[in-house]
Amino acid sequence: MKPKLIILLVLSFLLTIIVFFGNFQMEKEEAGNYLKAATTTTNANLLNNEDDAIKERINWITSGLSKKDIKNPNELVTEAEFLILLYKAYNKTPSVTDTSKFWAEDYYKSGLDYGYPLWEAKKRDQPITIKHLGALIAAVQGDKINEIDSVPYLKQNQFFIFKDQQKNITRKESIEFINRLVENGFYLLQTPKEDISQEVIVALGDSISMGWGIKNNVEMPKYGFPNLISSMNNKFHTFNLSSRGLRTVQLIEKLKKPTYKNKLSDANYITVYMGSSDLLHVAEGYLRQVKAQNGASPSKDIEKEVVALINEINKNMDTIINQIRQDSSVPIYLYSIYNPIPKGTTGNSYGNTVMEAINKHYKDIAKNEKNVILIDSFNAFKGKESTYIINGDVHPTLEGQRLMAKMALEKIEEVK
Numbered sequence: 001m002k003p004k005l006i007i008l009l010v011l012s013f014l015l016t017i018i019v020f021f022g023n024f025q026m027e028k029e030e031a032g033n034y035l036k037a038a039t040t041t042t043n044a045n046l047l048n049n050e051d052d053a054i055k056e057r058i059n060w061i062t063s064g065l066s067k068k069d070i071k072n073p074n075e076l077v078t079e080a081e082f083l084i085l086l087y088k089a090y091n092k093t094p095s096v097t098d099t100s101k102f103w104a105e106d107y108y109k110s111g112l113d114y115g116y117p118l119w120e121a122k123k124r125d126q127p128i129t130i131k132h133l134g135a136l137i138a139a140v141q142g143d144k145i146n147e148i149d150s151v152p153y154l155k156q157n158q159f160f161i162f163k164d165q166q167k168n169i170t171r172k173e174s175i176e177f178i179n180r181l182v183e184n185g186f187y188l189l190q191t192p193k194e195d196i197s198q199e200v201i202v203a204l205g206d207s208i209s210m211g212w213g214i215k216n217n218v219e220m221p222k223y224g225f226p227n228l229i230s231s232m233n234n235k236f237h238t239f240n241l242s243s244r245g246l247r248t249v250q251l252i253e254k255l256k257k258p259t260y261k262n263k264l265s266d267a268n269y270i271t272v273y274m275g276s277s278d279l280l281h282v283a284e285g286y287l288r289q290v291k292a293q294n295g296a297s298p299s300k301d302i303e304k305e306v307v308a309l310i311n312e313i314n315k316n317m318d319t320i321i322n323q324i325r326q327d328s329s330v331p332i333y334l335y336s337i338y339n340p341i342p343k344g345t346t347g348n349s350y351g352n353t354v355m356e357a358i359n360k361h362y363k364d365i366a367k368n369e370k371n372v373i374l375i376d377s378f379n380a381f382k383g384k385e386s387t388y389i390i391n392g393d394v395h396p397t398l399e400g401q402r403l404m405a406k407m408a409l410e411k412i413e414e415v416k
Helices: 002-020 033-043 051-059 058-063 079-089 105-114 130-139 147-156 171-184 225-232 248-254 256-267 274-280 284-293 302-329 348-368 377-381 398-415
Strands: 197-207 236-240 267-273 332-335 372-375
Touching: 051 058, 058 079, 058 171, 079 105, 079 130, 079 171, 079 398, 130 284, 147 332, 197 225, 197 256, 225 236, 225 267, 225 398, 256 302, 267 274, 267 302, 267 398, 274 302, 302 332, 302 348, 332 348, 348 372, 348 377, 377 398
Parallel strands: 197 236, 197 267, 267 332, 332 372
Antiparallel strands: none
């Protein structure tokens, strides 16, 4: 395809996205940016559920996540405080209420539902030990270890910031630790595998794989297709390592981290849905200009960027597959990118052309690389966008997510 034609097709497609999704906020999504979201949620939602005494009790957490001064920074942190800090960092907001059981009971209920190792009620307001913290963090990353092995685990995964022989942590250290966890860990809370007979699915992707936009985002990723696979068939356990707004170049960097390499080495199957966030990210500035001016001509810099976009995605996907193969030889299920613009809407044909240019390379990867299987979500969604894509959004509906999960299950059975 000629470069000038690619420019026209891509720009027409991107322009249509901003017009068609006028109510869709094109915010810049930086993968792994827990703390910004956590601070917003803390101020807007969580504190409304807390009485004044509890607000005062955990005010240092709010300040620390907001990068403000921490009151009594050298005071030791209890398990309850650390659990709340951890949840806020992951932008999860169970209510904090002073009940007859325990003042942070809802956090503990949620943590126990995840299968996390937490102390019994009488110890929860005692200073958390680094060994216990290590076992808890391992569980949050989807690993089940005992406290004896927790310090080596923290060191291996580049989480350890403490001194050897140190027993407890201070408020200041806990904030520093959370920052390290955000940098080197996963975007989503994981659930440790309890049944050793289950086969492991590791999912790599952006917000599409997270189930974004279905019901409320606090409950995702259980609505994302990777988690639906294990919901539909309990012989599988899913570790969903997806991140909101994740671009292919960012995934390349994540795959170098010990946490990702360890998960890939334990996988029986790997799913990959990548490329959509690249398309949205590269057009952000231009799309805002178009919206503000009701149309605008692209700069020469934008033209160059658009010309390079498809090649960049394809090149990065080659690198991603090669990096995965450094840690795993198991089947990789590579999804083609669907077109979110409904049939009959101006721009649908342009969108199809752009997606086909990327998906052709994905097909070539599946053809040429051993044990890479293409899952054709592009053609599965084509003509059925109103059913499979959330109205006014780019993310799949629950029906769309279920379809993507079913397609993976069918391909897994075919390969077997």
